[in-house]
Amino acid sequence: MSSRGVRHDSMRARNLAVVLDAIHRTGPHTRAALAERTGLTKTTVSSLVADLLEAGVVSERGAVRGGERGRPGVAVSLSGQRVATLGLEVNIDYLAACVVDLTRAVRLRRTRPADNRNSDPAEILGLLRALARETIEAAEAGGLRVMGAALAVPGTVEDGVLRSAPHLGWRDVRVADLAGDLPLAIDNEANLAALGELWFGSREADFLYVSGEIGIGAGLVVGGALFRGTYGLAGELGHVVVVPDGPACRCGGRGCLEVYAGQDALLGPLESVTALVERLEAGEPRALEACARAGHALGVALTSAVHLLDPGRIVLGGVFAPLFPWLDAPVKDGLGARLGQMRGAPPPLVVSGIGADAAVLGAAGLVIQRILADPAQALGL
Amino acid sequence: MSSRGVRHDSMRARNLAVVLDAIHRTGPHTRAALAERTGLTKTTVSSLVADLLEAGVVSERGAVRGGERGRPGVAVSLSGQRVATLGLEVNIDYLAACVVDLTRAVRLRRTRPADNRNSDPAEILGLLRALARETIEAAEAGGLRVMGAALAVPGTVEDGVLRSAPHLGWRDVRVADLAGDLPLAIDNEANLAALGELWFGSREADFLYVSGEIGIGAGLVVGGALFRGTYGLAGELGHVVVVPDGPACRCGGRGCLEVYAGQDALLGPLESVTALVERLEAGEPRALEACARAGHALGVALTSAVHLLDPGRIVLGGVFAPLFPWLDAPVKDGLGARLGQMRGAPPPLVVSGIGADAAVLGAAGLVIQRILADPAQALGL
Structure with missing residues (x-):
């Protein structure tokens, strides 16, 4: 009202x-x-x-x-000819930028590999500012006008401040003027990845997007809108309790999903998801077992999530996307056994098609959404 | 839009x-x-x-x-002088009706003890229809005009149909003309109890209401609005997984919260919550242990719920209200130990002040809300 x-x-x-x-x-x-x-x-x-x-x-x-x-x-x-927006992302091992026009066509994409673990925010934000400037210039050279920007971060955001991004080692970072004079929004990467899936992926209106990275986050979309909770902290699927007296988690809790299905647990001594996929394709028992254990834990945590959030479907993204062939069966089995009787059938489990770009695309899409919702205000009409 | x-x-x-x-x-x-x-x-x-x-x-x-x-x-x-609404409830051991005026003052309340376990829907709804008629007549004798009604049921509701109320033994019951020609809404009792807490209880705008009955449900209120999920099935806290390989639950899953903290688990051989409270006050070890076990399980399930739903506070209602003095410490300890590091402090844990009337009051309040939101439509102005 x-x-x-x-x-x-x-x-x-x-x-x-x-x-x-x-x-x-x-x-x-x-x-x-x-x-x-x-x-x-x-x-x-x-x-x-x-x-x-x-x-x-x-x-x-x-x-x-x-x-x-x-x-x-x-x-x-x-029209996709003039109005455009800028998406930005700082993640643990890369920086990214993209430009999206008003029809949500992706016009530019840039990614810079980086090692941002335990980094200095001022330094990394300086690199991101340069990337933003150069991306805006390229867009404007193509006749577009970039009208606003949004930034995806792997951490919790409150009142426009990055409160805590444990893997970056950042706390209470206020991000400003990343994109010159442009208005800048900032949000959690799982939230923005869910919006990326909504606008650039399957375009379904009701789903829980599960972002598997070093941490595990989730974004719930209901009726085409993101559910954020009271303080914008909803969707912390990685810390749903799987085994109450399980191993200690970096959050201070025990037996959280992240302990069993986060990237570090999946990879073990391996260096990359690509290496893990190779082992899985070769049928290596230790790799298969890591995926089965992660899939079982995901089935338990997603059962709790379905009971509480009632998503239309479940979309696995991030590192869970390339691992989907090995996660699919254990997750589905777990959901089916636990949910079947109460809900008839568990929500469909699918893989995200947009991969690692979900969050940066969602960031640009968020600004498009704001322009479409109030063009008079956003464009000074 | x-x-x-x-x-x-x-x-x-x-x-x-x-x-x-x-x-x-x-x-x-x-x-x-x-x-x-x-x-x-x-x-x-x-x-x-x-x-x-x-x-x-x-x-x-x-x-x-x-x-x-x-x-x-x-x-x-x-003005509370003319426009009023009717709340109705069918629960496992009673039928209830109430009339609320436009200022949300409660004008009439009626409860009929009943044994509705595995009952015939037509018979019970006949009794409820008689209760509704007599309540409306009493309200109109007092000068009120009852403009609409809503019904709270202990089960899942989809498209106005009661899909499944396992403790009543009802499936796919279409409820109509309970209140003569009045428009009738129908909703889950935990959802309506959360709205009852919002409008007739603490009047906080952000909380998770936990309804402890034979089943355990929850209703999340964010910014004064109820979160329902995609199909209206959100908030099934009773089936959040506490121990993945725990005892079988009636839902087909294992180790659900209800197995540890539902009314049957709490009471054991005792006949009523009153009897349990007497034992607890006398310091009886078996009673204390049942509450400690329930409190521990609630702490685990609510940790998962806080991570996923991000509630402003947690309100314990239903049978958890009289047991609050014994549940308070174990639940708070569990939440504090698991959530403290990520969220600073866990959400406050409080007891509901409106007791067993929450759902029937919420039902009447829901209709008031619809009148206030569109008086021209609702009242033919």
């Missing part, structure tokens, strides 16, 4: 958002069809569409330039 | 809701103050308030009847 009534002077901003929403979700549409869908008059729709055209937010398909405004048969669609 | 633009003819319904929301949340207010808060003109506010007065939704405090409309100093507040 908005606390403000609708006055004539705020109607235009609201109606701009309503028209753009109709174009975005179900378009392209003619102006007449837009009027019918939104309940607005054709005159109002034509005036709003003219403003959106002027701002480069929409374009006319098959439009006859110089023809009559609102001419029937001319369809209005979202 | 509404899919409809704002036209002049729908502005009135919306503005009625905005004005009523301001009166309800922060009132009483004079008409001038309402205009300032809502951004509407004084003329518009006066016209809307006149309609709300006519419908008996608001009243004027200190008003001089026959005085000038919109006279400064005359405050408008929500």
